Amino acid sequence: MKLLRYGPLGKEKPGIIDEEGNIRSLSDIVSDISGATLSSDNLKRLRALDLSSLPIVDANVRLGACVGNVGKFLCIGLNYADHAAESGMTIPDEPEVFTKATSAISGPNDDIIKPRNSDKLDWEVELAIVIGKHTSYVSEEDAHKYIAGYCVCNDVSERTFQLEKGSQWDKGKGCDTFGPIGPWLVTSDEIKYPNNLSMWLEVNGKTFQNGNTKTMVFKPEYIVSYLSQFMSLQPGDIISTGTPPGVGLGQNPPLYLNPGDKIKLGIEGLGNQQQVVISHS
Structure with a gap:
């Protein structure tokens, strides 16, 4: 569904x-x-x-975030080896975990607001997991039973806030509109092979990301199991699982988003998003 x-x-x-x-x-x-x-x-x-x-x-109705009343918005960083390389970072031995504020969640086609003092606004197409039932200390083998479905996430990032203002990534990940999810929550019975989904992102008509979930370092079932060792996961919690190469930070020279830029992205079987960058009022 x-x-x-x-x-x-x-x-x-x-x-x-x-x-x-x-x-x-x-x-x-x-x-x-x-x-x-x-x-x-x-x-x-x-x-x-x-x-x-x-x-x-009406088909022209605004689409909201595909999950409402989200309790936790968790993310995995550096989960594609080639993205870690373009970022100049080593592949972690264990999942790199950070959070996005739930106030960052927005609809799949809503505008992205460039924050005040932002100069390195970036994009990241990601596969997101949606939890379906209370999850605690689950094994990797059983983790699929706790996944309600999947959706597209654009893990919008401000690299100055993330990397140049201390060691806490959350500052560059949780700004308002930095978490478009949707258009749909696709239930897991329709996504037989979440570890082999093509994914893409373009800015102003040029493709920058063209990857596949098969190159993930840590797979969705492992991620759910891993996180459940440290915290319980609740129905409706979202876990965004990392991005393939092609982000603005990885361009030579780096390329970042500015007001007026248009972003389109999608994942096989999960639908597409499109956003326009606007200035903070």
């Missing part, structure tokens, strides 16, 4: 994509696409619906 949220910011409603690509309203079925919706029983109930009986939603 392809689940989504649509409508004005802060007033999003739940929806689902039918076989013809139409958005169908789930407002009479569930209150939101959030942690409470993602239990196996609820997903089973949604799969059994006759989608043709649900109201069609």
